[in-house]
Amino acid sequence: MEGVTCLATRLWFSQTSQPDFAVTPFLRVTRDYPWKRVASTYAAEIFDLKNCFNYALIPQLMGTAPEDLERIAAPLLRATSFVDINCGCPSPKVVGSHAGSGLLEKTEVFYNFLHGLENLLGAQKFSIKMRSGFSSDDEFPELLKIVADAKLSQLTLHARTRKDRYTGKARWSLIDEAAKKLDFPVVGSGDITDLGSFKYLREQAPEVNKFIVGRGALRNPWIFMELREGHAISISSYALLKSLACFALLQEILACNSHKLINLIERGDFLSTCGTKEEDWENLYSKLSQAVFDDYISIDKLHVERASFARVKMIWNSLRSSLPEKFMEPTLLRTACFSDFSCSFMSLCENKNILLPLEYKEQYDWIYSGAKNNERDK
Structure with missing residues (x-):
């Protein structure tokens, strides 16, 4: 794409x-x-x-x-x-x-x-x-x-x-x-x-x-698991946030230190899949944080370059349509850095372990098809 x-x-x-x-x-x-x-x-x-x-x-x-x-x-x-x-x-x-x-x-x-x-x-x-x-x-x-x-x-x-x-x-x-x-x-x-x-x-x-699968994968990045396993997928709010933090760090390391990303790939760090497992996303986040910052940086203090964070918001703009309706509010798209995004995201959740269903919602198709607002019901 x-x-x-x-x-x-x-x-x-x-x-x-x-x-x-x-x-x-x-x-x-x-x-x-x-x-x-x-x-x-x-x-x-x-x-x-x-x-x-x-x-x-x-x-x-x-x-x-x-x-x-x-x-x-x-x-x-x-x-x-x-x-x-x-x-x-x-x-x-x-x-x-x-x-x-x-x-x-x-x-x-x-x-x-x-x-x-x-x-x-x-x-x-x-x-x-x-x-x-x-x-x-x-x-x-x-x-x-x-x-x-x-x-x-x-x-x-x-x-x-x-x-x-x-x-x-x-x-x-x-x-x-x-x-x-x-x-x-x-x-x-x-x-x-x-x-x-x-x-x-x-x-x-x-x-x-x-x-x-193109736009459908942007709206639900776990769609391949859904198709493979034959049932809808849910993910904890914390695992979802960790996955987005990993996305931010992957964009950052590719842009700024691609040789370090190559080292992680050669080491076999991407041969398995995290899926919806909090522990696996935490382990991957730790490796990426070390590669980018030479230290572990907690999510609430995570800052990446503007271009890397813009990519996070690009993914989020589509992904939010598969989450409960409250996540469609534009607050997170208006945040200026990942730490603010993390804070706003968790404020929408009851706790970090809330289970979020990933469900396709047809009523949002007009947003991602390029159709005009007044054409969405035609």
């Missing part, structure tokens, strides 16, 4: 509920960038540290010229079986440069793009993530023919158009159609928010056996 799934965030999700795989944020590739190499933390999971994680990683690239993408994909393919190419991002800036879902606007451009990549990278050496069309689902049959003619490793289909962005509902009937017609795996994407939605959508596309 753009601007979200950096190494620190991927590690945190491996601790909340351990997805089977993660995808990097797209790396925008142009003729001039990146020229020599990508950052060492961009896809650390597939290189020297590949045995130090409890999830697999798919590197994702974005671009418009196959030869530019080949320059960056080639070294990645020495360490992984395929790279993913983003043909789905609906951002106006991206689409304006004819990348992301902008590639879908003209079928001839899309066809030449895919076959240009295939000629350079080889069969099954890349996958794509795409939308069901640029302006309308009426475009999907022709787009699907083009995809079927390419030798992809897999297709991830978010069954909304670029015009839809994140509004409305994903059309899983189109995902089902793709799974029936293509000779390679189809990954279903869109609207998986909890166990109930997962079961329902899986029934709509019975031949799909691989799924990706």
Whole structure:
């Protein structure tokens, strides 16, 4: 996810509920960038540290010229079986440069793009993530023919158009159609928010056996545990707060002392999962605090850089929608540092051991879909 799934965030999700795989944020590739190499933390999971994680990683690239993408994909393919190419991002800036879902606007451009990549990278050496069309689902049959003619490793289909962005509902009937017609795996994407939605959508596309969760994981970072165990998850208020403190420290250490984060990874500190266990989150917090501050800093005194705390509030803005309604009040989003956030959070709790259910609430969808307030009931 753009601007979200950096190494620190991927590690945190491996601790909340351990997805089977993660995808990097797209790396925008142009003729001039990146020229020599990508950052060492961009896809650390597939290189020297590949045995130090409890999830697999798919590197994702974005671009418009196959030869530019080949320059960056080639070294990645020495360490992984395929790279993913983003043909789905609906951002106006991206689409304006004819990348992301902008590639879908003209079928001839899309066809030449895919076959240009295939000629350079080889069969099954890349996958794509795409939308069901640029302006309308009426475009999907022709787009699907083009995809079927390419030798992809897999297709991830978010069954909304670029015009839809994140509004409305994903059309899983189109995902089902793709799974029936293509000779390679189809990954279903869109609207998986909890166990109930997962079961329902899986029934709509019975031949799909691989799924990706994006915004649903931001709203409930323990969703992978819920899907794996087959029941709703609850977490103590203290474990939740500790997990967010760990998130803050992971962002801080990646930004300021990435070599120390690499040391923790090499030591095997992220091979197991904390889940909802207070003790495990406390142990991880202690290790991260030592790495960042060379000392144990209690949560009520925790301060991180503004950028790191901004990432905490980004996660909180989505996560709060799965908690009891009182947590939706904006007080915590207005705090200036983590210690203030911690104090405000605990003031909303009866005690540190209160059990908080993590439940998807449809009434908040409009906030996270980009729909306008006056459109939320339409």
